[in-house]
Amino acid sequence: MTSVLVTGSADGIGRETARSLIRMGHRVVVHARSFDRAAEVRNAIPDAAEVVVGDLASLEETRDLAAAAGRHGPYDAVIHNAGAGGAPHRAVTADGIELIFQVNVLAPYLLTALMERPARLVYLTSGLEANGVVDLGDLQHERSRWDGEQAYSDSKLCDVLLAFAVARRWPEVRSNAVDPGWIRTRMGGPGAPGTLPQGADTPVWLASGDDPAAAVSGRYFKERRTLRSNPAAYDENLQEGLLRALATLSGVTLPL
Numbered sequence: 001m002t003s004v005l006v007t008g009s010a011d012g013i014g015r016e017t018a019r020s021l022i023r024m025g026h027r028v029v030v031h032a033r034s035f036d037r038a039a040e041v042r043n044a045i046p047d048a049a050e051v052v053v054g055d056l057a058s059l060e061e062t063r064d065l066a067a068a069a070g071r072h073g074p075y076d077a078v079i080h081n082a083g084a085g086g087a088p089h090r091a092v093t094a095d096g097i098e099l100i101f102q103v104n105v106l107a108p109y110l111l112t113a114l115m116e117r118p119a120r121l122v123y124l125t126s127g128l129e130a131n132g133v134v135d136l137g138d139l140q141h142e143r144s145r146w147d148g149e150q151a152y153s154d155s156k157l158c159d160v161l162l163a164f165a166v167a168r169r170w171p172e173v174r175s176n177a178v179d180p181g182w183i184r185t186r187m188g189g190p191g192a193p194g195t196l197p198q199g200a201d202t203p204v205w206l207a208s209g210d211d212p213a214a215a216v217s218g219r220y221f222k223e224r225r226t227l228r229s230n231p232a233a234y235d236e237n238l239q240e241g242l243l244r245a246l247a248t249l250s251g252v253t254l255p256l
């Protein structure tokens with residue numbers, strides 16, 4: 001039995017991932033943004049081992065979440081699934097950080113840095129990472145004109161950079177990025193062609209399977225196949241620059 005933490009498991013691909021892992025007999029700790037959402041998750045996933053709570057748009061709540069999740073660990077795998085989609089207007093959190101960047105990039109970084117390292121890490125990205133640009137001088141789109149889809153694409157490229165940076169820094173950990181495909185969820189919309197089981201399949205396979213094809217690190221997957229990511233994701237200087245920026249914003253350095 002594998003022990004897995006899935007972030008953003010109140011809905012969509014994360015909820016399906018948690019359910020699928022539980023059906024396979026694994027121990028799953030699920031995560032919700034608030035106590036109200038946690039009550040809904042308990043009903044939706046009654047066999048979850050534990051429910052942990054924390055709004056990833058808050059640095060304080062994310063730090064507390066890392067501690068709470070740690071009390072229910074250790075984990076064989078952590079799936080960083082929670083994500084915020086593109087929005088028409090630039091929003092800033094109570095920490096003064098652009099919302100999409102904080103939820104999609106800074107929060108998974110902080111959880112990764114603060115929690116005991118698991119054997120496997122899975123970061124949900126998106127095919128839109130191909131359109132992403134990582135400008136270390138403007139990670140939060142303070143200088144550029146706001147474009148919600150671009151901000152989302154940029155954040156998803158950052159997720160690939162994060163997965164690859166962790167893979168390089170922590171060679172004993174399998175750290176990979178997954179594009180789940182265009183899936184019918186609140187974020188994907190009703191017109192998306194993919195089903196929830198299709199979206200959850202590769203994260204589940206990477207987190208719990210013993211297929212040798214999944215026993216790799218620093219890769220970008222879609223439908224269980226390795227694909228080439230945006231070329232920028234392989235730039236080690238950019239990876240290190242992103243880690244430095246995330247350490248500065250969060251006050252937490254990725255342990256060696």
Ligand SMILES: NC(=O)c1ccc[n+]([C@@H]2O[C@H](COP(=O)([O-])OP(=O)(O)OC[C@H]3O[C@@H](n4cnc5c(N)ncnc54)[C@H](OP(=O)(O)O)[C@@H]3O)[C@@H](O)[C@H]2O)c1
Pocket residue numbers: 007008009010011012013014032033037054055056057080081082083084103124125126127179180181182183184185186187188189192
């Ligand atoms: N669906 C697609 O077509 C698609 C395509 C490519 C990549 N992805 C990626 O797949 C992942 C899951 O997406 P999805 O389609 O399942 O989206 P979704 O249905 O909108 O679910 C997103 C999950 O993240 C949680 N979340 C969002 N902001 C949060 C915050 N501030 N604090 C805590 N939790 C938060 C949500 O909680 P609430 O329910 O409480 O809001 C929800 O559980 C995301 O990383 C997304 O970028 C999705």
